[in-house]
Amino acid sequence: MAHRPHPSERVPHGCDRDLFLAELHAFLPENCVLHRQEDLRVYECDGLSAYTRLPWLAVLPETVEQAQTLLRLCHANGVPVVARGAGTGLAGGALPLDNGVLLVLSKLNRILAIDPANRTARVQPGVRNLAISEAAAPFGLYYAPDPSSQIACTIGGNIAENSGGVHCLKYGLTVHNVQQVKMLTMDGELLTLGGSGLDGPGYDLPALAMGSEGMLGVVVEATVRLLPKPPAVQTLLAAFASEEQAGHAVAAVISAGLIPAGLEMMDNLSIRATEAFVHAGYPVEAGAILLCELDGTEEQVAAETERARRILQQAGATEVRLAAGAEQRQRFWAGRKSAFPAVGRLSPDYYCMDGTIPRKRLAEVLGRIAELSKQFGLRVANVFHAGDGNLHPLIFYDANRPGDLDKAEDLGGQILEACVAAGGTITGEHGVGIEKINQMCVQFGSAELEQFHAVKAAFDPQGLLNPGKAIPTLARCAEFGRMHIHGGELPHSDLERF
Amino acid sequence: MAHRPHPSERVPHGCDRDLFLAELHAFLPENCVLHRQEDLRVYECDGLSAYTRLPWLAVLPETVEQAQTLLRLCHANGVPVVARGAGTGLAGGALPLDNGVLLVLSKLNRILAIDPANRTARVQPGVRNLAISEAAAPFGLYYAPDPSSQIACTIGGNIAENSGGVHCLKYGLTVHNVQQVKMLTMDGELLTLGGSGLDGPGYDLPALAMGSEGMLGVVVEATVRLLPKPPAVQTLLAAFASEEQAGHAVAAVISAGLIPAGLEMMDNLSIRATEAFVHAGYPVEAGAILLCELDGTEEQVAAETERARRILQQAGATEVRLAAGAEQRQRFWAGRKSAFPAVGRLSPDYYCMDGTIPRKRLAEVLGRIAELSKQFGLRVANVFHAGDGNLHPLIFYDANRPGDLDKAEDLGGQILEACVAAGGTITGEHGVGIEKINQMCVQFGSAELEQFHAVKAAFDPQGLLNPGKAIPTLARCAEFGRMHIHGGELPHSDLERF
Numbered sequence: 002m003a004h005r006p007h008p009s010e011r012v013p014h015g016c017d018r019d020l021f022l023a024e025l026h027a028f029l030p031e032n033c034v035l036h037r038q039e040d041l042r043v044y045e046c047d048g049l050s051a052y053t054r055l056p057w058l059a060v061l062p063e064t065v066e067q068a069q070t071l072l073r074l075c076h077a078n079g080v081p082v083v084a085r086g087a088g089t090g091l092a093g094g095a096l097p098l099d100n101g102v103l104l105v106l107s108k109l110n111r112i113l114a115i116d117p118a119n120r121t122a123r124v125q126p127g128v129r130n131l132a133i134s135e136a137a138a139p140f141g142l143y144y145a146p147d148p149s150s151q152i153a154c155t156i157g158g159n160i161a162e163n164s165g166g167v168h169c170l171k172y173g174l175t176v177h178n179v180q181q182v183k184m185l186t187m188d189g190e191l192l193t194l195g196g197s198g199l200d201g202p203g204y205d206l207p208a209l210a211m212g213s214e215g216m217l218g219v220v221v222e223a224t225v226r227l228l229p230k231p232p233a234v235q236t237l238l239a240a241f242a243s244e245e246q247a248g249h250a251v252a253a254v255i256s257a258g259l260i261p262a263g264l265e266m267m268d269n270l271s272i273r274a275t276e277a278f279v280h281a282g283y284p285v286e287a288g289a290i291l292l293c294e295l296d297g298t299e300e301q302v303a304a305e306t307e308r309a310r311r312i313l314q315q316a317g318a319t320e321v322r323l324a325a326g327a328e329q330r331q332r333f334w335a336g337r338k339s340a341f342p343a344v345g346r347l348s349p350d351y352y353c354m355d356g357t358i359p360r361k362r363l364a365e366v367l368g369r370i371a372e373l374s375k376q377f378g379l380r381v382a383n384v385f386h387a388g389d390g391n392l393h394p395l396i397f398y399d400a401n402r403p404g405d406l407d408k409a410e411d412l413g414g415q416i417l418e419a420c421v422a423a424g425g426t427i428t429g430e431h432g433v434g435i436e437k438i439n440q441m442c443v444q445f446g447s448a449e450l451e452q453f454h455a456v457k458a459a460f461d462p463q464g465l466l467n468p469g470k471a472i473p474t475l476a477r478c479a480e481f482g483r484m485h486i487h488g489g490e491l492p493h494s495d496l497e498r499f
Numbered sequence: 500m501a502h503r504p505h506p507s508e509r510v511p512h513g514c515d516r517d518l519f520l521a522e523l524h525a526f527l528p529e530n531c532v533l534h535r536q537e538d539l540r541v542y543e544c545d546g547l548s549a550y551t552r553l554p555w556l557a558v559l560p561e562t563v564e565q566a567q568t569l570l571r572l573c574h575a576n577g578v579p580v581v582a583r584g585a586g587t588g589l590a591g592g593a594l595p596l597d598n599g600v601l602l603v604l605s606k607l608n609r610i611l612a613i614d615p616a617n618r619t620a621r622v623q624p625g626v627r628n629l630a631i632s633e634a635a636a637p638f639g640l641y642y643a644p645d646p647s648s649q650i651a652c653t654i655g656g657n658i659a660e661n662s663g664g665v666h667c668l669k670y671g672l673t674v675h676n677v678q679q680v681k682m683l684t685m686d687g688e689l690l691t692l693g694g695s696g697l698d699g700p701g702y703d704l705p706a707l708a709m710g711s712e713g714m715l716g717v718v719v720e721a722t723v724r725l726l727p728k729p730p731a732v733q734t735l736l737a738a739f740a741s742e743e744q745a746g747h748a749v750a751a752v753i754s755a756g757l758i759p760a761g762l763e764m765m766d767n768l769s770i771r772a773t774e775a776f777v778h779a780g781y782p783v784e785a786g787a788i789l790l791c792e793l794d795g796t797e798e799q800v801a802a803e804t805e806r807a808r809r810i811l812q813q814a815g816a817t818e819v820r821l822a823a824g825a826e827q828r829q830r831f832w833a834g835r836k837s838a839f840p841a842v843g844r845l846s847p848d849y850y851c852m853d854g855t856i857p858r859k860r861l862a863e864v865l866g867r868i869a870e871l872s873k874q875f876g877l878r879v880a881n882v883f884h885a886g887d888g889n890l891h892p893l894i895f896y897d898a899n900r901p902g903d904l905d906k907a908e909d910l911g912g913q914i915l916e917a918c919v920a921a922g923g924t925i926t927g928e929h930g931v932g933i934e935k936i937n938q939m940c941v942q943f944g945s946a947e948l949e950q951f952h953a954v955k956a957a958f959d960p961q962g963l964l965n966p967g968k969a970i971p972t973l974a975r976c977a978e979f980g981r982m983h984i985h986g987g988e989l990p991h992s993d994l995e996r997f
Contacts, residue, residue, distance in 0.1 A: 118750075118859045163703075176703065177675070190946045196855075202926045202935065202942055203951050203970060204715070205661075205674065208706030217702070229756035252616075258727035300802035301795070308796075357694075361616045428700045437700065444700055448688045453701050455957035460950070472701060 012468050014079040014100065018057065021078070025060060028070050033108070035059040044085065044103050048150075049093035049436055051352075051406060056083070056097030061105045065183075065191075065221045068104065072219065073189035075102055081465045082187070084215040086126065086158030089150040091353055092434030094162060094214045094470055101468075104219060106157050112136050113222070120227045121180060126157025126220050130164075133225060142227035145172035148430070149338060160220050163212030165430035167263040167337070170388035171296075174430065176211040178226045184210055184218035187461040192218065209456070214432050214471040217460040231296035234262070235306045236330045239318040240287035244268055244383070247289035248363035250316035251387045254293065255360060257312050259305055263294040264388030268367075270347075271340050271384040271395075278343035281336030284320060291318075291387065292337055340384040341395070348380070348397035352409045355431035356420035360390045369419045370394055377412040379405075391429035392420065418443050433471040441471070442478035450475060510966050512577040512598065516555065519576070523558060526568050531606070533557040542583065542601050546648075547591035547934055549850075549904060554581070554595030559603045563681075563689075563719045566602065570717065571687035573600055579963045580685070582713040584624065584656030587648040589851055590932030592660060592712045592968055599966075602717060604655050610634050611720070618725045619678060624655025624718050628662075631723060640725035643670035646928070647836060655718050661710030663928035665761040665835070668886035669794075672928065674709040676724045682708055682716035685959040690716065707954070712930050712969040715958040729794035732760070733804045734828045737816040738785035742766050742881070745787035746861035748814035749885045752791065753858060755810050757803060761792040762886030766865075768845075769838050769882040769893075776841035779834030782818060789816075789885065790835055838882040839893070846878070846895035850907045853929035854918035858888045867917045868892055875910040877903075889927035890918065916941050931969040939969075940976035948973060 018036075025034045035041055036058050045053040057080075062068040075082050081101035088095055097103045110127035117140040122133050130151040134143040147166035148154055154164070160182060165174045172178070181195040195207035210217060241247040247266055254264060267275070268289050276283045283290060291313070295305045306323065313321050324330035336343075345351055358366050367383065370392075374381040380397040394416055398409035417427040417440045427433070427440040441450070453472045457464070473481070516534075523532045533539055534556050543551040555578075560566040573580050579599035586593055595601045608625035615638040620631050628649040632641040645664035646652055652662070658680060663672045670676070679693040693705035708715060739745040745764055752762060765773070766787050774781045781788060789811070793803045804821065811819050822828035834841075843849055856864050865881065868890075872879040883891040892914055896907035915925040915938045925931070925938040939948070951970045955962070971979070 118754075119857050176706070186950070190950075192946055192950055193944070194947070196922075196924045201924050202931045202939060203947070204711055204954050205703075205706045205709060206947075206950065206954070208674070208703045209954075211703060213702055229754075232756070256616075258730070297799070298802055298806075301799040304796055304798035359617050424694075426694045426699050433700045441700060446691070448690055449692070449701070449704075452684070452688075452690055452704065452958070456702050456704070456707075456954065459953035459957040 012079065012081040012101070012465060014081075016078050016080055021080070022058065024074060025058070025071070029060065029062065029067055033061045033063060033067070035061070044088070044097060044105065047085070047088040047093060047095040048091045049096070049434065051400070052093050052096050052435060054097050054099055056103035057100050059097075059103040059105055061108050063108045065109070068106075068109070068219065068221055069185055069189045069191065071102070071104065072185050072187060076188045076463075076465065079463065079465065081468050083467050084157070084161070084219045086155035086161070087129070087150075087153050089154040090158060090162055090434065091355070091431045092162075092428070092436040094432050094434035094467070095158075096435055098468070106155070106219075109221065115140065115227075117142060121224050122227055123222065123224045124156055125222060126160070127155050130154050130156060130159055137227045141230055143230055144225055145178055145228050146175050149341065156223050156225065157220050160211055160223060161213065161215045162432040163430065165386070165391065167265060167386065169430070170264055170386065171260050171262045172228065176208055179207065179211065179223055180226055181224040182207055182210050182220050183222035184220050186218045187463070187466050191221070212432065214434065215467045216457055216471055217466070219466075231262075233299045233302040234294065234296045234330065235302050236324045236333045237293045237306065237309055237313065238283070238322045238324075238333050239291045239293065239313040240284045240320040241289050241291070241318055243288040244367045245364040246317045247291050248367060248387070250291060250313055250318065251363060252360055253312050253316045254309060255388065257308065259295070259309060259312070261293050261309070261388060262296040263292065264386070265292045265337050266290070266383065266385055266387035267337065267340060268383040270380065270382040271344060274343040274347050274382065275336040275340050278346060279335050279339045281332050283336055287319065292333055337384070344382045344384070344395050349399040349401065350397075352396040352398060352413055354392070354394045354396065354413045354416055355428050356392050356417045356425055357429040358390045358392065358420050358423045358425035362423040362425075363387065363390060366392070366419055366423050370416055373412055373415055373419070377408055379409060379412055386429070389429070390425065414440060435470060438471065438473045438477070439481045441473050442481050447475055447478075450478065510577065510579040510599070510963060512579075514576050514578055519578070520556065522572060523556070523569070527558065527560065527565055531559045531561060531565070533559070542586070542595060542603065545583070545586040545591060545593040546589045547594070547932065549898070550591050550594050550933060552595050552597055554601035555598050557595075557601040557603055559606045561606045563607070566604075566607070566717065566719055567683055567687045567689065569600070569602065570683050570685060574686045574961075574963065577961065577963065579966050581965050582655070582659070582717045584653035584659070585627070585648075585651050587652040588656060588660055588930065588932065589853070590660075590926070590930045590934040592930050592932035592965070593656075594933055596966070604653070604717075607719065613638065613725075615640060619722050620725055621720065621722045622654055623720060624658070625653050628652050628654060628657055635725045638725075639728050641728055642676065642723055643726050644673050644676055647839065654721050654723065658709055658718050658721060659711065659713045660930040661928065663884070663889065665763060665884065667928070668762055668884065669758050669760045670726065674706055677705065677709065677721055678724055679722040680705055680708050680718050681720035682718050684716045685961070685964050689719070710930065712932065713965045714955055714969055715964070717964075729760075731797045731800040732792065732794045732828065733800050734822045734831050735791045735804065735807055735811065736781075736820045736822075736831050737789045737791065737811040738782045738818040739787050739789070739816055741786040742865045743862040744815045745789050746865060746885070748789060748811055748816065749861060750858055751810050751814045752807060753886065755806065757793075757807060757810075759791050759807070759886060760794040761790065762884070763790045763835050764788070764881065764883055764885035765835065765838060766881040768878065768880040769842060772841040772845050772880065773834040773838050776844060777833050777837045779830050781834055785817065790831055835882070842880045842882070842893050847897040847899065848895075850894040850896060850911055852890070852892045852894065852911045852914055853926050854890050854915045854923055855927040856888045856890065856918050856921045856923035860921040860923075861885065861888065864890070864917055864921050868914055871910055871913055871917070875906055877907060877910055884927070887927070888923065912938055933968055936969065936971045936975070937979045939971050940979050945973055945976075948976065
């Protein structure tokens, strides 16, 4: 697999690996420090498997105190650190450094408390997303954000990437569902950020921590909000002749004031791939389908289902199905949830992008993606969170065909730039990592990038935490050649700057 | 009126006022620069009128460019700047400096765009909160956050204080309803923060700007979310024999999974004051009343109203009334909305506090407030956002009675410390300003305060923007003598630090 260098990421230090290992063993059990190539291999990449790199060392602390001591030691020696949860991230945010410590948080995996009266759970960072809902289930509660990887991904990683999921249209992203985090800074200081209320005094550092991709600190504990399980749920499946029609239907549903718990779109390529894989009963001739989930009280769901059905029909649906019960509802979703692996069967490799656009430009941007797909000669499947305008184009390529990955990445980059040009952003929920770092130069001007660097320096002045990720240097943007050249086209550029 | 010095606020500079005035007149019209004592008098305080101070100069720019030039000039000369909206803030966040420029944003008051398809409004900072909803009304849309001062307060001030309101239980605070801000930093750089999606790439600087009390930058434009007006609304008024019972009823409503648009409590003192003032028809014998508002579709509201009524009755309500129509609903709310001025008729002066607590500790903290009230010999009325645990105790005092204000402030401080001890925070929506700056030493440890200062320095390294507000220096906390002495009692202290 390819390994592309990222200019700003290497923080040189003169530490001898064996001496450093000895220092680690002074406060860490044998099995918490990995240094042999065969042990490190497991950690050479995250979900963005096109990029791999063996870490210098991997450390798996069992206590917060060990993590703190580790950070102090690295800080004192100028050794860079990359934190990692389950490694399911799709943007390469947890790609290791060949001269840095990979801080793996998987052993900090205890649920510390479930508080049904305050509807919160206090958990360690290595707790899996789904495990929180499982622990809360006896109290009729659950944790709302549900990324596709929820069976494996951890809350620490969710916080680092501000993860969303199918239901974030109604229930928000991680930032809307975490009340408090305890975070170690690079010098080993433990910060308690946020509290019990909607708002807290002082600057909103918890929000700053969410989605900071492990560059400001290492989260070692989180208190998350739990929600009562809605008493009733209904899912509608609507088929349309074209993606464009389905796009307009999404706008119609939202304009009517409905806030579905989820509103997902799949194009024909995804429908057929999925149907062949899990037999969800999808209409394989449809140009696109929408899955629309409504939840709440019985009365509310009944009323809203009827309204949604009317709206979808008026928007030109060739067919609208209501799930006849829990079993069929799960089948409807089984298709959507297995869409990525299903699509994976059609192509040796695929590359999942993640951009957002204003909902009203959905049809237009889908058209642009189809054009780009033809131009590059690579097929693109679209399966995405239509309700919040969060696209997930899946670009098909073959890693064994020379140049194909480069082409896929170039196409992906151009899709993201089309999102920005439509007034959107280059990531909805996957983060920037190493994958979209060049597109950050398109998204932001130098003033914003400089401000990002200043904020980073306020937490980690030496730049030892996850260097080279998420925020490009101005030099890198100059090299990429994109900064500020789009002029009036871009919403985040100097447009309207008087 | 008293004027207490705040140790860290004075940023000395050697600028001659007349020379500086001449520089201002080079780019500002005559009527945009106030320098005569009689003109400056209007700006000597904000809503925390116990503290007054004449600004050195007040500048009211008419364009963003003028504001930018002003900041560059102040930055170059080391002149501190305090930004001000309508001056309705209750914590003294906009108290001027006697050697600094007061940057009054009231002339930047244009609504730049209403976009019904994307459901957003783009506005200048001096636009009044209610004016946004008025402009959006023809499209069936409104702006959700509704502080009591919404007829006068501006969106710029709302962003600075992350304002809430009666409906923030369901619709969130300002941070949940603003998509993008354009902000000038102290050196005149214009930053565009946030975008169109739920999440954006890079650190969450828009969230950081919300509630930063004018200390990180000056907001010159905001794009806010608009919501469709709910088709149906119903309000219930429930009377209880005691505040404690009403507190338990609040917990019961929330535990049942209902999310009212508003859930407000008034104690007997507030009920009687209000009734004498606006004749809302409140039961004057009740120990406490709850106002519970439900909104949504007709079917949903009808079903939820019935559930709420049952729950309130089961919780021991002596009476539950449903508003018979829009007119009665407005009367129910007229009482709540005029509670502050109504209470003001009972006492020459009152001091409005703002703390949050976990809902389940409501009854206990109200009991503690009653105790403290007796101990200090000052009456306290409670009118507040019960649903989100946001207390607003109103402390009665007489500014003309020597020592009374000091006593009221001391009592207020102790109430806030009781909130912190119960796992809450010292401000729910009013901000810290100068009022609660000592209590910040109780809320946070030195690690968090140092991190706040580092973040401040990332935006404003010379500390010229609103110095002396919101974030205390460590020296100040040492002087206040509270830092870290509460040990295990405080949720934000070193408790659980291994």
